[in-house]
Amino acid sequence: MRPSTIAPQALAHRLDEIEAAGADLRAMVLVERIAAFDRLAARWLQPGFAPRRRALATLPAITGYAPETIRHAIDRLWAALSARELGRVAAGELGSGGVPERLAFHSLAGNVPGVGLLGIVAALVAGVPSLVKTAEREPLLPLLFAESLAGVEPRLAAALAVAHWPGGSRVHQRLAVSRASVVLAYGRDDSIASLAAHAPPRLLRFGPHLSVAVVCRESAGPDVAAVAARQVALFDQQGCLSPQYLVLEEGEPETTDAFLAALIESFRRLAVELPQAPLTLGEATAAWRHLEHQRWREQEGEPVRVLADRTARFSVVCDRGETLPPSPLNRHLVVLSVADLGRARARLEQLAGTIETIGVAAPASRRGELAALADTCGAHRLCPLERMQAPPFAWRQSGHARLASLLVPGSAPAAEPPSRDATPNPARRVELARRAPASGARPTPTP
Amino acid sequence: MHARPSTDVLEDAPASGDAATGLRARILGFIAAPTAADFEALALDVHRHQYATNAPYRRFVDRLGITPAHWTDIPAVPANAFRDSVLACGPAARVYQSSGTTQGTERRARHHVVDVAVYRAAALGGFARAVLPAGARRPFLSAAPERPTHPSSSLGEMVSWLRAAYAADGPPSFLGVGGSDLAGLAAALDSLDGRPILLVAVTSALLRLGDEARRAGRHWTLPPRSLIVDTGGCKGYADDLSRAAVLERYHETLGVVPADVVNEYGMTELCSQLYARGTEPHRVPPWLRTLVCDPVTGRELPRGQPGLLRHVDLANVHSVVAIQTEDAGRAVDGGIELLGRAGGAPPRGCSLLVQP
Numbered sequence: 065m066r067p068s069t070i071a072p073q074a075l076a077h078r079l080d081e082i083e084a085a086g087a088d089l090r091a092m093v094l095v096e097r098i099a100a101f102d103r104l105a106a107r108w109l110q111p112g113f114a115p116r117r118r119a120l121a122t123l124p125a126i127t128g129y130a131p132e133t134i135r136h137a138i139d140r141l142w143a144a145l146s147a148r149e150l151g152r153v154a155a156g157e158l159g160s161g162g163v164p165e166r167l168a169f170h171s172l173a174g175n176v177p178g179v180g181l182l183g184i185v186a187a188l189v190a191g192v193p194s195l196v197k198t199a200e201r202e203p204l205l206p207l208l209f210a211e212s213l214a215g216v217e218p219r220l221a222a223a224l225a226v227a228h229w230p231g232g233s234r235v236h237q238r239l240a241v242s243r244a245s246v247v248l249a250y251g252r253d254d255s256i257a258s259l260a261a262h263a264p265p266r267l268l269r270f271g272p273h274l275s276v277a278v279v280c281r282e283s284a285g286p287d288v289a290a291v292a293a294r295q296v297a298l299f300d301q302q303g304c305l306s307p308q309y310l311v312l313e314e315g316e317p318e319t320t321d322a323f324l325a326a327l328i329e330s331f332r333r334l335a336v337e338l339p340q341a342p343l344t345l346g347e348a349t350a351a352w353r354h355l356e357h358q359r360w361r362e363q364e365g366e367p368v369r370v371l372a373d374r375t376a377r378f379s380v381v382c383d384r385g386e387t388l389p390p391s392p393l394n395r396h397l398v399v400l401s402v403a404d405l406g407r408a409r410a411r412l413e414q415l416a417g418t419i420e421t422i423g424v425a426a427p428a429s430r431r432g433e434l435a436a437l438a439d440t441c442g443a444h445r446l447c448p449l450e451r452m453q454a455p456p457f458a459w460r461q462s463g464h465a466r467l468a469s470l471l472v473p474g475s476a477p478a479a480e481p482p483s484r485d486a487t488p489n490p491a492r493r494v495e496l497a498r499r500a501p502a503s504g505a506r507p508t509p510t511p
Numbered sequence: 512m513h514a515r516p517s518t519d520v521l522e523d524a525p526a527s528g529d530a531a532t533g534l535r536a537r538i539l540g541f542i543a544a545p546t547a548a549d550f551e552a553l554a555l556d557v558h559r560h561q562y563a564t565n566a567p568y569r570r571f572v573d574r575l576g577i578t579p580a581h582w583t584d585i586p587a588v589p590a591n592a593f594r595d596s597v598l599a600c601g602p603a604a605r606v607y608q609s610s611g612t613t614q615g616t617e618r619r620a621r622h623h624v625v626d627v628a629v630y631r632a633a634a635l636g637g638f639a640r641a642v643l644p645a646g647a648r649r650p651f652l653s654a655a656p657e658r659p660t661h662p663s664s665s666l667g668e669m670v671s672w673l674r675a676a677y678a679a680d681g682p683p684s685f686l687g688v689g690g691s692d693l694a695g696l697a698a699a700l701d702s703l704d705g706r707p708i709l710l711v712a713v714t715s716a717l718l719r720l721g722d723e724a725r726r727a728g729r730h731w732t733l734p735p736r737s738l739i740v741d742t743g744g745c746k747g748y749a750d751d752l753s754r755a756a757v758l759e760r761y762h763e764t765l766g767v768v769p770a771d772v773v774n775e776y777g778m779t780e781l782c783s784q785l786y787a788r789g790t791e792p793h794r795v796p797p798w799l800r801t802l803v804c805d806p807v808t809g810r811e812l813p814r815g816q817p818g819l820l821r822h823v824d825l826a827n828v829h830s831v832v833a834i835q836t837e838d839a840g841r842a843v844d845g846g847i848e849l850l851g852r853a854g855g856a857p858p859r860g861c862s863l864l865v866q867p
Contacts, residue, residue: 127859175860179861347855348807356591360591418865
């Protein structure tokens with residue numbers, strides 16, 4: 065699917081339209097907006113819903129991901145958009161009022177379906193009309209989202225424009241940035257820099273990140289290995305929520321060996337259940353280089369162990385040294401084997417500022433240690449291992465508060481009581497704690 | 512393209528032992544008078560010699576559990592292993608080092624060459640077959656590393672041998688430790704006397720010469736039958752140009768047609784070279800064979816399909832005979848079409864690729 069490019073004049077016209085629709089959007093009370101998304105989510109979760117069926121039928125070919133991976137992406141996205149979830153976050157982040165930004169420009173990137181959709185929903189919930197520039201590699205889901213929204217709540221749909229133009233087009237970028245009061249920029253550093261060059265009033269950067277799994281020795285069983293492998297295989301490690309490293313706290317040698325063996329066996333099963341996207345020659349070469357380098361280290365007596373099949377399609381590299389071997393992505397997991405979490409801290413410190421999520425498998429008694437570990441590396445999210453690829457709406461993606469970052473800075477007086485249209489707020493922390501005692505979202509400052 | 516490196520010179524140290532000496536003589540004989548029937552037997556004998564005397568190579572082969580019955584089965588060591596281990600069958604006469612610009616000096620590849628005479632025979636023999644017959648003498652211009660300024664560069668060693676073998680006269684290289692002396696090269700081109708020259712240069716130097724000449728409204732027409740031999744690809748130049756675009760630039764700057772331009776492909780880890788004239792594919796000398804392989808399966812790919820180059824080089828008699836590179840290419844009629852480095856790829860999603 066090759067999306068058509070919008071002409072600059074047409075883009076200007078669409079910007080006029082959504083900005084004008086902003087008045088109606090802000091006239092809706094918060095619960096109305098939230099209820100609309102709740103209805104939309106319910107529709108998307110129904111197997112027969114036409115946009116869902118179209119997404120499931122088309123996105124595998126567009127993105128290369130397995131149909132089961134696409135189903136996961138859609139289900140996780142809409143499961144996160146219930147009225148209850150949106151209400152909790154709204155109460156927490158909009159509860160003290162605040163003025164919504166005038167217009168948001170969302171510049172999407174990459175081929176992981178739905179990456180920017182939580183931000184689009186957040187903008188509309190916060191009352192911010194939005195222009196969305198779709199990604200070259202996944203232009204479909206935002207379009208289906210916009211079309212389906214029109215069928216649920218025209219006032220929300222009228223405040224949303226989805227358009228496409230070639231990445232880096234200065235004419236389009238300049239126009240979009242000049243009209244926006246806030247820009248949500250996804251993608252690689254050079255893409256974000258090209259937007260920053262137009263000097264937007266506010267720029268929220270959603271640059272590339274990686275995620276880390278942590279398995280404490282009490283939890284290092286084959287079931288947990290299977291869960292970890294699935295988090296790796298979903299999206300072939302192309303997403304910022306994909307674990308590239310797994311910190312394994314060593315127990316008895318045979319337990320560690322069994323865990324590693326279970327990991328590789330799980331990858332073998334997942335190669336059938338979630339077939340890998342085709343690799344380019346460059347990607348295949350990077351994987352080959354990684355494996356050969358680690359095998360050479362193992363052969364020459366370094367504290368590394370390589371588990372893989374004869375091909376370079378997936379692997380587990382277990383490193384017991386002090387190094388931090390990079391993963392080439394595409395189902396090549398690097399296991400950092402450590403005597404205790406204190407040792408893990410020293411190694412993960414090298415990744416500080418790059419970690420999006422830490423997913424943990426651990427007993428509740430280890431919660432404090434894990435929180436300290438997450439603090440050390442500046443991770444934006446701490447969650448149960450099995451939830452790594454299913455972020456809640458509350459996820460502070462790239463460190464940005466989901467809704468509060470879409471308010472005009474300084475417009476939300478902290479001392480004011482919650483606004484009347486906010487739904488009751490059971491709090492995000494409670495919701496996560498219910499899932500697993502060893503997890504909790506950690507608020508980070510909004511840049 | 513040239514991922515080539517460089518080092519410091521140790522004493523010349525020919526291989527010791529009767530078997531090694533015999534093998535060396537057979538390979539030198541093959542380079543001097545190749546016959547196709549000898550290649551396979553020699554390749555397997557070199558493999559056995561290396562298995563016996565090169566400990567990291569032996570561990571590598573043992574790990575794979577392969578006993579090759581055919582030259583294409585010889586386990587190919589990843590080129591990157593030259594960064595991690597000393598892969599040599601004896602004390603080195605030279606240790607050539609790669610430039611290592613992207614990963615720091617500690618990650619440079621190091622090729623420990625035990626017998627420089629074999630490298631010299633392969634380098635000069637290959638050049639004579641592909642570029643200019645032995646015995647020819649020409650004015651010699653160079654904008655490439657040479658041994659006096661780049662003692663650890665395998666390319667520098669080779670260019671110095673070429674100068675000794677082919678130069679009727681000519682100034683020292685215009686590529687020094689501090690970079691290219693383009694003004695000096697331009698002055699040398701100004702003073703040519705009509706005899707056909709041999710110009711050996713890194714591609715980036717000639718492209719920069721062209722840029723400066725264009726700005727100054729200048730160009731040259733090299734004497735008829737002159738030859739340009741370039742290497743290194745666009746590494747070090749601002750733009751990554753296609754080969755056709757490079758040849759067009761050369762034509763604009765120096766008045767040469769593609770048939771008068773020969774591209775050299777070599778590696779620090781390799782004692783032999785491939786050459787391509789104009790837009791033709793790169794060709795191997797008889798003592799080097801190149802396969803195009805699938806990085807996933809390791810198997811040779813059908814003709815025309817892009818993959819990674821694997822070289823089996825008899826001149827690497829005392830290091831590693833088969834090397835798996837990350838250079839992309841495809842087998843075509845008449846040789847190998849080079850496609851650049853297959854190195855890596857940016858993530859397709861929002862994942863961060865950690866740099867080593």
